[in-house]
Amino acid sequence: MKKLMLEFKKLLGDPVFLGYKRGSTIPVFDEIRSISELPLEISDVQKPGKYEIVEGFRFRHSHSSPKWYLLPPEQVILTISPSYDAIDSGVSEGRRAVLFGVKPCDLKAIAVLDKILLDKHPVYTAKRRGIVGVVVEECMEPGGTCFCASVNSGPIVESGFDVAYARLDKETLLLKPGSDIGRQVLKSMGLERASSEYTELYKQMVGRAIDSMKRKLPDLERAQRALRGLASSQEFWEEISKKCIGCGNCNYVCPTCFCTEFIDRVGENHAERVATWIGCLTYTYGLVAGGHFRKQLYMRYRHYTLHKFLYYPLQTGGLLGCVGCGRCITWCPIGLDLIENLSRVLKVKNVEA
Amino acid sequence: MKPENPFLLERSLVVGVVDEAPGVKTYTLRLSSSYSAEPGQFNMIYIYGLGEVPLSISSPPLKRGSFTYVEHTARAVGAVTGAILSRVSTGSLVGLRGPYGRGWPLREAEGRDLVVLAGGIGLAPLRPVIKCVESSRDAFGRLNILYGARSPEYLLYKYELEEYARIPNTKLLLSSDTASPSWSYHVGFVTDLIEYIDVDVGDSVVFVCGPEAMMRTSVKKLLNRGFRSDQIYVSLERRMRCGVGVCGTCQLGHYFVCRDGPVFSISELGEYFWIEGI
Numbered sequence: 141m142k143k144l145m146l147e148f149k150k151l152l153g154d155p156v157f158l159g160y161k162r163g164s165t166i167p168v169f170d171e172i173r174s175i176s177e178l179p180l181e182i183s184d185v186q187k188p189g190k191y192e193i194v195e196g197f198r199f200r201h202s203h204s205s206p207k208w209y210l211l212p213p214e215q216v217i218l219t220i221s222p223s224y225d226a227i228d229s230g231v232s233e234g235r236r237a238v239l240f241g242v243k244p245c246d247l248k249a250i251a252v253l254d255k256i257l258l259d260k261h262p263v264y265t266a267k268r269r270g271i272v273g274v275v276v277e278e279c280m281e282p283g284g285t286c287f288c289a290s291v292n293s294g295p296i297v298e299s300g301f302d303v304a305y306a307r308l309d310k311e312t313l314l315l316k317p318g319s320d321i322g323r324q325v326l327k328s329m330g331l332e333r334a335s336s337e338y339t340e341l342y343k344q345m346v347g348r349a350i351d352s353m354k355r356k357l358p359d360l361e362r363a364q365r366a367l368r369g370l371a372s373s374q375e376f377w378e379e380i381s382k383k384c385i386g387c388g389n390c391n392y393v394c395p396t397c398f399c400t401e402f403i404d405r406v407g408e409n410h411a412e413r414v415a416t417w418i419g420c421l422t423y424t425y426g427l428v429a430g431g432h433f434r435k436q437l438y439m440r441y442r443h444y445t446l447h448k449f450l451y452y453p454l455q456t457g458g459l460l461g462c463v464g465c466g467r468c469i470t471w472c473p474i475g476l477d478l479i480e481n482l483s484r485v486l487k488v489k490n491v492e493a
Numbered sequence: 494m495k496p497e498n499p500f501l502l503e504r505s506l507v508v509g510v511v512d513e514a515p516g517v518k519t520y521t522l523r524l525s526s527s528y529s530a531e532p533g534q535f536n537m538i539y540i541y542g543l544g545e546v547p548l549s550i551s552s553p554p555l556k557r558g559s560f561t562y563v564e565h566t567a568r569a570v571g572a573v574t575g576a577i578l579s580r581v582s583t584g585s586l587v588g589l590r591g592p593y594g595r596g597w598p599l600r601e602a603e604g605r606d607l608v609v610l611a612g613g614i615g616l617a618p619l620r621p622v623i624k625c626v627e628s629s630r631d632a633f634g635r636l637n638i639l640y641g642a643r644s645p646e647y648l649l650y651k652y653e654l655e656e657y658a659r660i661p662n663t664k665l666l667l668s669s670d671t672a673s674p675s676w677s678y679h680v681g682f683v684t685d686l687i688e689y690i691d692v693d694v695g696d697s698v699v700f701v702c703g704p705e706a707m708m709r710t711s712v713k714k715l716l717n718r719g720f721r722s723d724q725i726y727v728s729l730e731r732r733m734r735c736g737v738g739v740c741g742t743c744q745l746g747h748y749f750v751c752r753d754g755p756v757f758s759i760s761e762l763g764e765y766f767w768i769e770g771i
């Protein structure tokens with residue numbers, strides 16, 4: 141792992157490394173200064189409404205994600221004087237960076253964000269354009285709420301990376317290149333070609349990983365058709381959202397949720413215009429003077445669900461807004477389960493059909 | 494490479510203010526000469542330290558010397574619009590960025606009859622349409638203007654409203670929800686006036702703007718009168734923070750209202766137009 145980092149460093153002229161950084165508590169996506177900061181010796185235990193870090197070697201992810209870097213919770217977009225002169229345009233060039241140890245679902249989430257924000261949102265664009273290398277950790281043992289295989293975004297990657305690695309066990313890494321840079325890196329690391337014993341093991345582990353994901357969407361297209369048919373059913377959405385408290389946690393931990401609102405932070409002789417995350421499940425999202433565009437919680441829950449499964453594909457040229465990471469299930473204080481809800485969608489539609 | 498920042502504001506001088514109605518004023522802003530906009534587009538107007546609001550451009554941009562002038566009609570409803578009404582006067586500065594959005598499809602209306610249907614402050618984004626038709630009168634067929642407000646004092650542009658009736662080949666129908674002694678036009682809802690529309694229904698387009706409930710009633714009645722859903726256009730309001738399709742907050746179904754709209758045909762909107770809170 142150390143060698144891998146060093147080779148990237150050499151080849152790409154000393155970029156910063158960004159990854160899940162081990163701290164005293166839960167890892168967050170941040171700058172990695174040394175290999176010891178990587179979460180290599182811990183595992184996460186994830187269940188609906190539950191998250192715990194234990195010893196192990198299977199860290200998947202946390203509430204944090206590459207979104208924390210690319211579209212941080214607060215983005216200063218402009219600093220302006222009381223006489224409306226721009227003091228600072230807020231946007232600087234993104235740092236040259238390598239994403240290190242991100243997950244397949246993270247990678248897919250970035251592809252989704254690219255479709256919505258790249259070359260449109262200045263902060264995102266600057267940071268995204270600074271990414272010069274991508275190293276992915278494939279998931280040989282998915283987490284307790286993961287369902288990436290159902291939405292085609294994991295547990296392994298096929299494109300969009302330089303190097304991907306799989307931890308076959310605590311000590312054994314199987315690496316694969318995904319680009320010329322990746323091939324060059326692996327070559328200069330002087331690695332041996334993996335024997336068929338290892339590649340077979342890898343294949344078996346991937347198969348097991350897919351089977352182990354308890355949450356499954358048997359038929360995505362059917363679920364989408366059913367959702368389309370249910371858009372106007374108030375009763376259905378009220379039923380499905382009745383436990384939700386509208387906290388917006390699911391929005392904030394979602395690696396593809398991009399909604400922001402703008403606020404003014406007023407200083408002595410300037411104001412900063414700041415974009416801050418806002419989740420569509422929260423009450424203030426659609427609130428306006430004298431009205432509300434999604435007053436009832438069921439409306440907000442409906443938009444959240446339909447955005448992920450129906451609207452993103454229309455906005456991105458085909459990509460789902462859900463990458464199957466399961467964060468919304470883990471970090472929901474009530475433990476609401478999106479996949480269970482979607483299965484209900486199919487049932488309701490079956491009953492009607 | 495540093496990307497361009499779409500959130501930069503142009504400093505703009507207020508050169509005129511007109512009282513329109515209780516809590517409503519029209520402001521003339523001076524902008525650089527390179528500014529231009531289409532009817533139905535909007536600007537984000539920024540008040541220092543408070544925030545931005547989307548406001549429709551309520552006059553065709555006017556080039557004079559080295560400047561361009563545009564008007565905005567604002568109604569005080571909350572923090573920023575309240576500050577505009579109470580603090581902004583001739584000589585004030587405001588921040589501005591725009592124009593944004595897709596406006597009224599005037600091209601579509603060329604050579605055909607046109608109905609302009611507005612309620613309350615909804616006339617603001619339609620006023621540039623009327624002015625454009627007036628200045629290229631021959632390019633369009635009959636023009637019907639249907640406009641109503643809660644009471645006569647809430648009508649906008651009272652100083653020029655009746656002149657619209659003098660545009661050649663134009664019918665002006667006004668309404669007020671409540672009667673008043675000097676009011677000689679229709680008493681009732683503006684949607685009542687749909688009955689009196691006098692155009693070639695099969696070869697016309699209708700532009701509607703007003704409160705959402707009024708627009709829904711209007712569209713129902715228009716469909717009943719035989720207009721097709723691809724002939725009827727509405728301008729929608731959503732809470733907007735960015736105006737350029739990146740903050741997400743204006744979404745209506747899969748549309749970003751700021752970028753894909755605010756003007757949509759009823760056929761484009763499909764069920765989004767009818768489902769509450771979608």
Ligand SMILES: Cc1cc2nc3c(=O)[nH]c(=O)nc-3n(C[C@H](O)[C@H](O)[C@H](O)COP(=O)(O)OP(=O)(O)OC[C@H]3O[C@@H](n4cnc5c(N)ncnc54)[C@H](O)[C@@H]3O)c2cc1C
Nearest residue numbers: 428429546547548549567568571572573574730731732733
């Ligand atoms: C495309 C478009 C064109 C508009 N044109 C006009 C116009 O020409 N004249 C006019 O008076 N009003 C217009 N509005 C409505 C106007 O933008 C709101 O009244 C205004 O944003 C209210 O802001 P506030 O700060 O005073 O209210 P607050 O409720 O205190 O503001 C809170 C936040 O909500 C937003 N907001 C509040 N109400 C609305 C609303 N109805 N629509 C969208 N965002 C809202 C504000 O921008 C602000 O960010 C338009 C809205 C849109 C979307």
Ligand code: SF4
Nearest residue numbers: 397398399420444447
């Ligand atoms: S689900 Fe909600 S918060 Fe997330 S991107 Fe969609 S509208 Fe925004």
Ligand code: SF4
Nearest residue numbers: 384385387388390472
């Ligand atoms: S995290 Fe759970 S309770 Fe909170 S808004 Fe999302 S679904 Fe509702």
Ligand code: FES
Nearest residue numbers: 735736740741751
């Ligand atoms: S206002 Fe931000 S996306 Fe439309």
